[in-house]
Amino acid sequence: MYAFNIERPSTIAGAVDALAKDEAQALGGGQTLIPTLKQRLASPDTLVSLTGIPEMQGICTADDGALCIGGATSHAAVAAGASAYPALAALAGGVGDPAVRNRGTIGGSLANNDPSACYPSAVLASDATIVTNAREIAADDFFDGLFATALDEGEIITEVRFPVPEAANYQKFLQPASRFALVGVFVAKYADGVRVAVTGASEDGVFRWSDAEAALSGNFSASALAELSVPADGMIADLHGSAEYRAHLVKVMTGRAVSAA
Amino acid sequence: MPKDGGIGASTKRREDVRFLTGSGHYTDDINLHGQAYVHFLRSEVAHGELKGVDTSAAEAMDGVVRIFTGADFEGIGGLPCGWQITDRFGEVMQEPAHPVLAQGKVRHVGDPIAAVVAESPEAARDAAEAIVVDIKELPAVIDMKEAVANSDIKVHDDLTSNLCYDWGFVEENRDAVDEAIKNAHHVTTLELKNQRLVANPMEPRVAVGEYSAGTGDYTLYTTSQNPHVIRLLMGAFVLGIPEHKLRVVAPDVGGGFGSKIFHYAEEAFCTFAAKAVRRPVKWTASRSEAFISDAQGRDHVTKIELALDKDGHFLALRTDTYANMGAYLSTFAPSVPTWLHGTLMAGNYKTPLIYVNVKAVFTNTVPVDAYRGAGRPEATFQLERVIDKAAREMGIDPIALRRKNFVTEFPYATPVAVEYDTGDYEATMAKLEEIADLKGFEKRRAASAEKGMLRGLGVNCYIEACGIAPSNLVGQLGARAGLYESATVRVNATGGLVVMTGSHSHGQGHETSFAQVISDMIGVDADMVEIVHGDTSKVPMGMGTYGSRSIAVGGSAMVRATEKIIAKAKKIAAHLMEASDSDIELKDGQFTVAGTDKSVAWGDVTLAAYVPHNYPLEDIEPGLEETAFYDPANFTYPAGAYSCEVEVDPDTGKVTIASFAAADDFGNIVNPMIVDGQVHGGIGQGIGQALLENTVYDENGQLLTGSYMDYAMPRADDLPSFSVDHSCQTPCTHNPLGVKGCGEAGAIGSPPAVVNAVVDALQRAGHTNVTHIDMPLSPSRVWAAMNS
């Protein structure tokens, strides 16, 4: 780790100001950023901690019924408090280990957009809205490939709004070492259709499996997937699994998510 | 019933109190006045020519004390290898130099190029980043067969090839084995890999060097399993420090699994630099550094052939192995694929003819050396896998096939140079059938099928040679060390005992179990016995802990020393009671005169020894302290039978261990609870190897599994609750405690059980083309096998 300064603003406005400085970077739970610093792969002058900002903490229900989660809310808080959206709570409860869940935040996870992270699949499958200090971004416009998002420099995720589905489930097939998702599939059924988002599998990061969405919107059962298959093209191939294996798992995990939803 | 605290009691581990409450004292807890910190600049390429190392900018940086490069170590010894193998043709192995800091060339990712000594770890690291290394990257050789076939890329330019040795054992059997295989009714052939593992002890390595300008004495604090071995190797071969001027201390050590046996460059560096900069010098490895600098384990590629007659009797066995040495020879590396592997190829069976060929190969990877089991897991895995395959091919039940071939008479001289003193393989197999309820397997399989899961059963046996080792024998086999053990038993005036043992405890619980032995022999409370280890200034020359040798060899030395204590104490007691020595009995801490009601207490005798007012000074010296060195007459041969049941998810290939049972024969047992723990840990590591762990280099020699993001360690929820039993006991015939040792059994015996079980599950599900899957049996590999 290189030396850095730390600021702990207590308002979003304060955080935005602090982040306007050169070489300043937001710090959520630090579960990705701190290991990166320890490896000396990043060298910000100033870290701006977002976890002391009350406006960015907690879970509530909006007038339209959407579940709103503060951008600096920990995975553990979501696991314990998102009972209005059980599939989401279960996803949060399956991230990492207790230490990671008590520190890591939803905003940090989404801003990081690790191709194997869990939250991006929930956000995309739920057609959630990412609220920042500057604007609201639809899930379909937010994720931009590996470790890239629509966020501008210094922009902060302050809240995420999840429309609550009629039924949903997340199936995570563990990468044996990291226990991130080798393949994770989030299925959410709304009155106007089903959305299926896949993480861990694609070289382009989280994506929607539109064939499955179409099939499941007509018939919300695993058997609706029988004729479908996912092409291995563009799937991640590494020492934990070939592209074919990942493509195969997408279908298996989707079926399991539908059955469990 | 065992006496409370004596031999056979499940006494709680006294050392756990300090380990579990954060009051242990590890090497990294040692901070010496004025110490400086080292950061090693390590090679990022697997193979390269060092054209220049420019430290000028780095030297000017804040906090830098001094920067060392290979040039500072010219003329200083390299890291020695402790074992010399003689090959099939009577030639000694090729033995490359292993400099402390790279000279001329780097040979693996992680090879140290320079070392910065600075005021803080951060300053040292900052400066290391400012060193400019001019390196010409060379093509690397990673694959062993390619390393042997392709002479263009040589890891060591001054050697004739990348082949360290080509070993044949027993060479005289070679033709007879070939002939027997050619003529056999049935031959089963299996090609497999025993993948490379990273030891991953919880505590990474640490070294602190100290030099006293006043006395010229050096002290090295280090995370070692055998401080005397480090003192001898580093003192005599690397730095030229006489042993009486060098103290090596290995305090609490957080696990080793073999990887802390060896003498490492960082230890020599810190000791050397402490004198050079006249300050204590400390190095603490990061986990990332451990992945590229701790010696790694296994890495064999093997072809094994088993010849059988029409009834399934084993006729002959031939195995060909390529064993990876990595870029340099780590301390005991050459012995692992040879004497610790070839000698075990008979297993539990009476195969009359065996021939083992091993080609040890240099590659541009981290050195490989002993890792829990060392050679014996590799032997057991191939043997027990090929037997399972043979059983399937011949339509014989795999347990019945094993039984048919068991060694049943002891002592038994194998065709691979060792003599098993005792054993009862039928008993452990019968015990396994009972504790694993093997009869109930079909029912459990049906229940799994109900859930859509493919259940399989794997069974295997194992034998190991431990209690390492008779010095004269290993000397003939190329060891450059003796493998005895030492103990000094010091009795204090007030009756308490201090045992200075050469065995080192780094998690094994010696402080508890060794005290139990003394308590049992003398009849004093175990709390009156203190076990001291890990400091060359306190303990007589000892060889340390590895090869499941501590209780068998170190415990025996302690028994011998205690026998001397008791003999002398009896003379003192006889004097005090005016009786003859030969009439004195010691029981429960009381000396009595046989046939009388006279007695004196242990404490009266020990006090008399140090306050010799009424004492036979003309016959015996005052004081009560004795030392013994014990050199074993043979190896010990723990053996057992293991079983594993798995459930395979047919949709994903994921393997879940449904149950695991181990029936071991460890001879006599000092502390059953500690033995359970050793077996549990070993099985955990064995399952880790079977299902999860893998060390992967890409073709350029970059380590792809350099962190826990990609190197899969077993976690508690990967493991079932084990069923272990060690009630089958055939005591060792040649050591005083009748013990065999239990530290490695679990890791040796468990991988084949898991793989046998998975293959069984797939076979039963109709995947009859799947006869083997290389470890680790990750979901993707099992799925690929099912869909091949």
Ligand SMILES: Cc1cc2nc3c(=O)[nH]c(=O)nc-3n(C[C@H](O)[C@H](O)[C@H](O)COP(=O)(O)OP(=O)(O)OC[C@H]3O[C@@H](n4cnc5c(N)ncnc54)[C@H](O)[C@@H]3O)c2cc1C
């Ligand atoms: C051992 C371990 C296991 C893990 N397992 C899983 C897993 O199974 N599934 C999974 O999904 N994840 C897993 N993670 C990752 C974990 O969820 C992290 O918490 C998450 O990826 C990052 O969140 P954070 O709050 O810690 O962010 P930080 O590490 O603090 O920051 C990450 C990045 O996001 C930026 N950032 C942080 N907060 C905001 C914000 N509110 N607005 C804009 N930018 C922001 C930072 O500047 C930084 O670039 C694991 C991590 C570890 C260490």
